[in-house]
Amino acid sequence: MTTTTPTLTGPAEIRPVRAAGRWRQPALGLLGCLIAVAVVEALPRLGVVDSRFLPPFSTMARSLGGQLTEGDFWTGLGQTLAGWAAGLAIAMVAGIVVGVVIGSVPLLRAVTASTIEFLRPIPSVALIPLVVLIYGSRPQSALILVVYAAFWQVLVQVLYGVADVDPVVRDTARSYRFSRWAIIRSVVWPTAMPYVVTGFRLAASVALILEVTAELIIGVPGLGKSIGVAQSSGAVPETYALVLVVGLLGVLINVCTRAVERRVLRWHTSVRGEA
Amino acid sequence: MKISEFPRRILIALGLPVVLIALWWFASAGSTSFFWPPLSTIVQAFPETWTADPLLHDVLPSVARLLGGYLIALLVGVAAGTAIGRSRTLRALCEPVLEFFRAVPPPVLVPVIALFAGYTGSTSKVLTIALGCLWPILLNTVEGVRSLDEVLLDTARSYRLGRVATLWHVVLRGSSPRIAAGARQSLSIGVILMVISELFGANRGLGASIVQFQRSFAIPQMWTGIILLGLLGVVLSALFRLVENRSLAWYRGQRDAERER
Amino acid sequence: MSDTIALDVAGLAKTYRSPGRDVEAVRDLTFQIRRGELVCIVGPSGAGKTTLLRCIAGLLDLSGGQIRLDGTAVTEPPAGMAVVFQEYGRSLFPWLTVRGNVELPLKEKGLAKAARAAKVAEALDAVGLPDSADAHPWQLSGGMQQRVAIARAIAYEPSVLLMDEPFAAVDAQTRADLEDLVRTLWKRLGVTVLFVTHDIDESVYLGQRVLVLSNRPTVVLEDVPVDLPDDRDQLTTRSSPQFTKIRTHVYELVQSAKRGERPEPS
Numbered sequence: 128m129t130t131t132t133p134t135l136t137g138p139a140e141i142r143p144v145r146a147a148g149r150w151r152q153p154a155l156g157l158l159g160c161l162i163a164v165a166v167v168e169a170l171p172r173l174g175v176v177d178s179r180f181l182p183p184f185s186t187m188a189r190s191l192g193g194q195l196t197e198g199d200f201w202t203g204l205g206q207t208l209a210g211w212a213a214g215l216a217i218a219m220v221a222g223i224v225v226g227v228v229i230g231s232v233p234l235l236r237a238v239t240a241s242t243i244e245f246l247r248p249i250p251s252v253a254l255i256p257l258v259v260l261i262y263g264s265r266p267q268s269a270l271i272l273v274v275y276a277a278f279w280q281v282l283v284q285v286l287y288g289v290a291d292v293d294p295v296v297r298d299t300a301r302s303y304r305f306s307r308w309a310i311i312r313s314v315v316w317p318t319a320m321p322y323v324v325t326g327f328r329l330a331a332s333v334a335l336i337l338e339v340t341a342e343l344i345i346g347v348p349g350l351g352k353s354i355g356v357a358q359s360s361g362a363v364p365e366t367y368a369l370v371l372v373v374g375l376l377g378v379l380i381n382v383c384t385r386a387v388e389r390r391v392l393r394w395h396t397s398v399r400g401e402a
Numbered sequence: 403m404k405i406s407e408f409p410r411r412i413l414i415a416l417g418l419p420v421v422l423i424a425l426w427w428f429a430s431a432g433s434t435s436f437f438w439p440p441l442s443t444i445v446q447a448f449p450e451t452w453t454a455d456p457l458l459h460d461v462l463p464s465v466a467r468l469l470g471g472y473l474i475a476l477l478v479g480v481a482a483g484t485a486i487g488r489s490r491t492l493r494a495l496c497e498p499v500l501e502f503f504r505a506v507p508p509p510v511l512v513p514v515i516a517l518f519a520g521y522t523g524s525t526s527k528v529l530t531i532a533l534g535c536l537w538p539i540l541l542n543t544v545e546g547v548r549s550l551d552e553v554l555l556d557t558a559r560s561y562r563l564g565r566v567a568t569l570w571h572v573v574l575r576g577s578s579p580r581i582a583a584g585a586r587q588s589l590s591i592g593v594i595l596m597v598i599s600e601l602f603g604a605n606r607g608l609g610a611s612i613v614q615f616q617r618s619f620a621i622p623q624m625w626t627g628i629i630l631l632g633l634l635g636v637v638l639s640a641l642f643r644l645v646e647n648r649s650l651a652w653y654r655g656q657r658d659a660e661r662e663r
Numbered sequence: 664m665s666d667t668i669a670l671d672v673a674g675l676a677k678t679y680r681s682p683g684r685d686v687e688a689v690r691d692l693t694f695q696i697r698r699g700e701l702v703c704i705v706g707p708s709g710a711g712k713t714t715l716l717r718c719i720a721g722l723l724d725l726s727g728g729q730i731r732l733d734g735t736a737v738t739e740p741p742a743g744m745a746v747v748f749q750e751y752g753r754s755l756f757p758w759l760t761v762r763g764n765v766e767l768p769l770k771e772k773g774l775a776k777a778a779r780a781a782k783v784a785e786a787l788d789a790v791g792l793p794d795s796a797d798a799h800p801w802q803l804s805g806g807m808q809q810r811v812a813i814a815r816a817i818a819y820e821p822s823v824l825l826m827d828e829p830f831a832a833v834d835a836q837t838r839a840d841l842e843d844l845v846r847t848l849w850k851r852l853g854v855t856v857l858f859v860t861h862d863i864d865e866s867v868y869l870g871q872r873v874l875v876l877s878n879r880p881t882v883v884l885e886d887v888p889v890d891l892p893d894d895r896d897q898l899t900t901r902s903s904p905q906f907t908k909i910r911t912h913v914y915e916l917v918q919s920a921k922r923g924e925r926p927e928p929s
Contacts, residue, residue, distance in 0.1 A: 151494065152494045155491065155494035155495045156494055156495065156497055156498040157498075158495060159494075159495040159496055159497070159498055159499050160498050160499055162495075163499045180517050180518045181517075181518075237414045238414055238417055238418050239418055240414075240415070241414075241415040241416065241418065241419060242418045242419055242422065245419065245636055247639075248590065248635040248636050248638070248639035249631075249632035249635045249636065250590065250593040250594055250597065250631060250632070250635045251594070252593070252594045252597040252598060252609070252631075253597070253612075253628045253631040253632055253635070254628070255597075255613070256612050256613055256615070256616035256624050256627075256628065257437070257616075257624075257628065259616060260437055260616060260621075260624075261437060332505070335507055336507040336508065336509070336591075336594075338507075339507040339509060339510060340507065340509040340594070340598065343509055343510065343512070343513070344509070344598060344601055351507075351509075351510070354510060354513055355513060357513075358513035358514075358516060358517065359513075363517060366513060366514065366517065367514070370506060370510050370513075370514060373506060373507060373510055374502050374503070374505050374506035374510075375502070375505075376505075377502075377504075377505025377506060377507060378501055378502055378505040380505070381501065381504075381505055551753045553748055553750045553753040553754045554753060554754065554756065556717075556720075556722050556746075556748070556754075557746070557748065557754045557756075559721075559722060559740050560720050560721070560722060560740045560744070560745070560746040561740075561745070561767070561768035561771065561815075561819065562740055562742060562768070562771060563767070563768070563771050564771060567767075567770075567771055571756065571759075571767060572756070575756070575758045576756075576758075578758075652757050652758040652799055652801075653757070653758075655799060655801060655802065656757045656799070656801040659801040659802065660801070
């Protein structure tokens with residue numbers, strides 16, 4: 128039996144191994160989901176809730192199954208995803224470029240700080256009437272709302288990231304007469320990277336919210352519009368089925384962006400740890 | 403040195419906003435475009451549009467509904483989040499379901515709630531705001547409570563702090579940075595929902611008024627509404643920051659101290 | 664009264680149980696500490712020192728045996744005990760000031776405001792921090808933070824003070840100062856101290872007795888009396904031949920513990 132690696136500070140001692148938690152955690156999570164499904168199934172069946180308002184889960188699932196075979200559903204899903212992705216991409220590029228430029232020039236940063244602090248909390252929904260006037264229910268309306276909302280998330284994170292650059296490292300690079308571009312590429316960008324990814328994660332979920340909002344409120348084509356149509360035409364199971372889809376879409380986006388973030392952060396800490 | 407520092411900072415803080423507003427003013431001065439009326443026209447329309455009556459019967463109720471729903475979400479979210487965060491089993495059980503509710507774009511709540519209540523009156527709107535704001539607060543509270551330092555909890559136990567004292571002085575204070583992060587996310591969701599909840603059916607309220615102006619092509623009035631809504635967002639966020647700066651001063655200080663080491 | 668037993672540990676055993684894998688951390692520990700004694704516990708890394716201390720503090724359930732403090736079995740954190748943890752930065756509440764940290768347990772005890780203020784001032788004075796009451800812990804250096812933790816412990820007026828490698832994370836100079844502080848406070852307040860450390864010199868310098876632990880699963884390897892004069896200082900004590908002799912003995916014991924030597928089961 129080999130002894131564990133000796134540590135100077137004590138409490139690297141045996142803590143109870145939570146090996147059993149390996150399967151416990153996902154199993155419990157699955158159980159939680161099943162309970163939620165069972166409750167939604169039981170409430171209307173037992174008459175606690177009127178099934179005109181809340182149909183049993185099985186009815187929702189059947190409706191969802193029916194929609195999966197229809198072209199309209201897939202078109203709507205595609206439109207929503209396309210709007211989300213385009214808006215997110217534009218916001219990312221704009222946020223990173225503007226953030227790095229403003230963040231790298233102290234004077235610019237000082238001068239713009241108050242303006243950014245002022246513009247950021249302006250709710251993107253305030254722009255709804257304006258985009259409706261200009262673009263009506265065309266996809267551009269949704270795009271502007273999505274870009275506006277997501278842009279600030281990215282910009283603020285990039286600014287944090289650029290501010291986090293170690294001044295000693297920056298001075299070192301400067302004393303070796305690195306060009307401005309080289310400093311950005313080899314000093315600023317690696318430091319800001321984790322922040323950029325965090326901004327990406329936040330922006331991705333905000334972008335979905337605004338995309339669906341625009342579809343629902345303005346009537347831009349997509350799943351959100353379908354929800355509105357289903358609800359106002361009294362197609363209750365369809366409404367819930369679509370809400371379910373939009374929610375799962377959100378979960379999927381969160382899971383993916385979090386995985387990306389973890390990957391980048393792990394890479395980042397391991398690189399920094401070696402330095 | 404100190405005396406010349408102050409005007410300099412004012413200049414830096416106000417310089418760009420003043421320039422931007424001036425630009426808007428002059429660029430739009432001779433504007434005949436229907437959508438972009440001169441800023442001077444908008445400014446003139448402001449006091450005419452937002453007199454005591456709409457302030458009292460549109461803006462105030464909107465803000466009251468927002469704050470009401472937000473406070474409900476805060477209370478329920480922190481209470482439920484603490485309970486869930488303290489129990490490993492409960493956490494594992496609830497987390498996927500909670501993740502789903504958080505991922506549903508909150509405006510989708512409006513048609514769902516409309517199914518039940520027909521979406522008239524304040525209750526359904528407050529409910530929408532509360533339900534939308536709940537999840538970020540709840541999940542962040544769970545995370546904050548979960549990641550509490552075990553040494554702190556041991557310390558509390560070994561000094562025999564009671565349940566209430568532990569909850570108040572240790573658990574809630576310790577997770578307050580995370581709770582604040584969730585509350586900040588929720589505040590902007592709340593403003594979005596405040597507006598959107600007024601767009602369904604015939605309503606009064608700040609959001610309803612703006613859309614009403616837009617539909618009747620009262621463009622300068624619509625612009626005043628957009629500006630008022632923007633100002634509301636800015637004021638709410640400033641108030642939030644004020645509270646946060648006071649109650650989380652220790653957190654900033656600790657973080658900065660750690661960074662220096 | 665000085666010969667009565669303050670802390671009585673009898674047959675203490677602790678096994679961490681999880682489905683599929685049990686880890687026996689402490690097998691059979693028996694020792695007693697008399698009222699007013701200062702006893703050090705040393706052992707190789709991973710000897711279950713922290714487990715032992717958490718059991719005594721009532722923070723962990725036992726798998727066997729019994730711990731009695733002033734004659735009462737310990738089943739939860741007892742009223743007459745205060746713990747100073749190694750991780751000073753994590754055991755002080757960062758949202759409270761130094762005063763708030765020292766005061767909170769007293770508030771829980773139900774002391775009146777005036778009494779609390781007096782005790783806080785006294786304790787901070789005793790650890791040499793009379794002027795830092797309004798600072799936050801993170802504004803202080805590591806050594807000062809640990810002084811605050813000690814102040815909190817003595818203000819609580821425990822009958823037994825547990826210290827879990829309290830100086831493992833401070834620099835050498837500060838460490839020497841803090842060791843002397845512990846000796847001073849112990850003599851002045853007459854409190855019973857159980858001091859866990861991995862530092863052999865520290866254990867001999869501080870203690871009246873040194874309990875050397877075996878490696879896992881833990882038992883007591885030897886109870887070494889430290890017959891050094893009561894007045895100790897960093898320079899003369901540490902260079903005295905007697906100190907060197909005890910230190911060498913404890914060192915050899917710890918080495919043999921590392922090799923896995925254990926006392927014969929009786």
